[in-house]
């Protein structure tokens with residue numbers, strides 16, 4: 001292959017964050033599409049140098065005294081790129097796939113090439129998302145395999161093959177109108193991979209894993225955003241590389257300014273988290289960025305994404321803005337109620353479990369001890385907060401309704417009652433749990449998201465606590481409205 005053109009060469013050797021940002025900018029602005037394999041290898045190389053095998057610096061030679069940004073030479077990147085090109089072009093005989101658009105056999109073949117080059121070892125460590133990891137260690141995580149398939153497809157000239165992303169899985173779209181879908185990687189632990197199969201079958205399950213038909217469909221620039229967003233600045237459980245975090249942050253702002261994040265709520269969430277750690281002067285604050293992520297999910301994905309609300313909820317919790325955090329979590333539950341829980345939805349189950357059984361109990365505990373912070377004390381006298389906790393649990397109850405797998409168990413009920421009982425009884429009396437006369441369906445305007453008729457019929461015998469086989473929990477508070485209250489503390 002002709003070596004890299006001047007467009008790539010002129011940035012090397014890379015010696016700083018700004019030289020990597022300049023290289024990405026050039027790729028994004030260039031006459032040709034950004035080269036996914038080239039960018040993934042390069043960013044993976046920088047991440048590897050900044051996060052792996054870093055001896056703890058002795059006091060005297062701390063990072064302040066010695067810059068640790070690695071020098072990345074062109075020949076290292078070119079060697080790895082050629083290795084990938086040899087692997088891909090040497091394994092896929094394109095003459096067997098003569099048509100202009102890709103077909104399922106070709107997609108499966110490309111996936112097989114990536115799949116076959118993986119070692120059998122541990123796959124859910126950090127730093128396994130880039131082609132640098134594949135080419136130097138034969139290891140990729142599940143996102144990395146999907147990304148690798150798309151990068152290989154680009155190298156083969158299959159420009160109709162693009163990355164599709166849910167909040168916990170990745171696959172590809174392809175074909176003349178880009179609506180054919182195929183699994184190309186595995187998901188979770190102990191699940192058989194479904195590589196080659198179309199996604200349609202899995203979407204039918206209404207599982208959160210496939211976002212019920214509302215995944216992020218990437219173009220090439222959003223695939224660059226995905227590789228940047230998937231970068232991992234962590235050195236170990238307690239430490240992050242400041243340089244890698246700064247590089248990821250600057251690359252996300254570069255993509256943001258070019259409008260490549262506007263349809264990618266999770267990348268906006270990642271950027272908001274990075275801005276909380278290290279605010280960029282002149283840039284919007286985290287809350288503004290989290291709001292953009294929520295707006296994007298509402299506008300482009302029909303309110304089917306959960307993470308924009310838990311990104312913001314987590315931030316507000318850390319800032320001890322508990323009332324607003326609980327409202328975000330109620331909104332998150334308002335999304336998950338549209339889905340049926342299936343066994344591959346563990347990640348979001350764990351997210352809601354932590355909110356219900358740790359974060360909310362911590363809040364009601366921390367504000368009920370003799371807190372001097374009067375603003376926090378209001379929480380237990382605020383009917384809106386109480387109503388939001390009810391909405392939160394109602395969304396989870398509805399999520400369970402019609403699901404093949406139960407969600408709730410007695411621990412949830414214990415935490416729910418613990419939290420609710422902390423509220424002042426008069427506050428609880430102010431809640432008007434709206435009940436329709438004929439107890440018909442809620443007049444929720446987005447009925448098309450509502451469970452299908454048969455799910456309603458199933459309600460009789462589901463939402464069962466795991467440990468108490470014959471107990472049933474009908475979701476009582478489908479609709480909760482609060483009377484307007486002046487200063488709740490007056491109620492004391």
Ligand SMILES: CC1(C)CN=C(N2CCN(c3ncnc4sc(CCF)cc34)CC2)S1
Nearest residue numbers: 143165166167168169170229266307310311
């Ligand atoms: C609010 C949170 C718990 C904080 N971090 C979260 N994530 C970290 C970043 N994540 C992501 N960030 C960008 N793009 C993607 S694509 C994908 C599915 C596997 F391919 C995950 C993910 C996943 C979610 S959600």
